[in-house]
Amino acid sequence: MTQPKISNKQNQSSSRLVAGNDSSFRILEEKLAKHKSQERSLIFPTGYMANLGVISSLVGKNDLVLSDKLNHASLIEACKLCNAKLSIFKHNNMSDLIHKIKTKARRKFIITEGIFSMDGDFSNLNAVSEISEKNNAIIILDDAHGDFVVGDDGKGTANYFGVSKKIDVYISSLSKGLGSFGGYVASKKNIIELCVNKSKSFIYTSALPRLLIDDAIKRFESNREKNRKKLWKNVKKFSTGLKKIGFNINSNSHIFPIIVGKEKAVMEFGEYLFKNGIFAQPIRYPTVSRNNARIRISITARLTNEHITKSLSVLESAKRKFHLI
Template sequence: MGLPEHLKHTLDHLRQSGLYRFLKTVEGEQGPEIRYQGKTYLNFSSNNYLGLANHPLLKEASIEAVRKFGTGSGASRLITGSMTLHEALEKALADFKGCEASLLFNSGYHANIGVIPSLMGEGDLIFSDELNHASLIDGCRLSKAKTLVYRHNDTEHLEHMLKNNCHKRLIVTDTVFSMDGDLCSLPRIMELADQYDVLVLVDEAHATGVFGKKGRGVVEHFGIPSHHPRLIQMGTLGKALGSFGAYVCGSNELIDFLINRSRSFIYTTALPPAVVAASKAAIDLIFKDQSLKEKLWKNVTYFGAPSPIVPVIIGSAQETMDVAQKLFEKGIWAQPIRPPTVPEGTSRIRLTLMATHTKEHLDRCVHVLEMVL
């Protein structure tokens, strides 16, 4: 089917304003060097922070799971899809995060669009950081609750908004902001949550495996008790954990509630064995061995950044595309990020650092950036 004229115009408009998106298919593994159309590029665009996406232990765990359990789960968790592997991973995740229980979702996007609408509905109030990830924003929209957006990390603005009373209230925030790499002011947010009796949903997508002494995330980094009664934690398994999927952690009661009310959990086929086994292997590995996290932080410190996400703000979408193209021509794969992912006028190159980058990789990246900017 061809596109109707008005949709073709939409694409033309995106092309003319530097906002057009297209796929670039890489060949081979997601390492610090990636292959594209026969050439090698230094990869500064992956969330494979610890290099686990191609770790031999995860690969072996996946292969073994396929041999024992097959390739598909065959049904949703509530039908026949709930396998011993899912249960083992959920137990490992709950232990890892220091919570009573956890529940797997098929992705971080699924988790956020499932959890928020199950907790909140019409007539309720959500407080959302203006730079929250799209999946949190979509979760808020789907819930039909009224969403008040507070200025980025501005807890005074949040407090001002919290004076709006309502029966059910929820604060939602990334803990590491996905396009900026800064941390939310979680200790203050939790104080406000206690003071105003509000629930808090934190998205630890970019913090799991990266922040905290044991890699449990920003909640651990700030020493917030995991079993805090107002705290709901979600995180993803497809970034630092090198696999795919997501989890929500909290009390047994919360997990029971989500199993019963979360549509993106109920109405979808369960994660397949290979993926679940790889996630479990990743959790077991990072629980025992902090060395990959230490290598990652050595690189982050060398770069002088507060997290492995390093934004280089350019401004206009077109200029950002031009810079990305120049970097690409010099062998650096660094993703241009444009609206609507980031606010108008703040288009940027988003660099991500990994444990598997060598000092030479980092130096080369800085050198090329200096040439291009």
């Protein structure tokens, strides 16, 4: 029976394992596998669903999961689904990780983000990979905020730190650095096959529309390096400007957290920015800890010099108005 031709404007209306597969998926998955120097990749509808599906498929009873305290909510939920022993290590604290990885278990998994979404700081992947190697642990890296942004040709944080070969499983997003939609995992062939057969968030959901897959392919093949260079030029300009107006932001990425503190104060701060032409959402508990509310600014390649100059001017006046140190 011949599979009907699907227009790129149509949704397949089915799981990929039923009737929702398409040649475009294979093309994109081959590109993503090559992008991460892995044997295979698998596309999920979102990065959140990729984390849920992959981790719950790979990790099981009698395993030990070591998860960074500031990992994304999707990673936290995934860890809860896998019925393993969960150990949370202090954020980027390698001494705590070394202490907790000594726990006996069938298998050990270290789960971390590449760039942490709320603070904009990098995981210490050099140390993580060394600890993993010494303890025969498996590294699962969520690189949603580093993929297509850092490293050679945007290959991500592991490439940036020179430890690509030491990462066992890459999970990432197509909707951030690439600017499209969806999520994916890249790893060895046997791991991808396991995900195909066990990941409920892959099996029991409709496939992404071909329109979105084709869009991701188009963006992947476009001049991404030009946009990436523009992004980092903007990041440098914004970071330098923040320091000049008195903000002490400890971020080396494109994500800048401006810590305000109280929940009420951050809402007023955000409203002031919005009224003055700056769209930057307040982030409050439970996304961050209590009294650690912030404005999270994410720099993009589309910002002009005028946008950045105006943003810095508004932030400087907001800093005075709200008495931020």
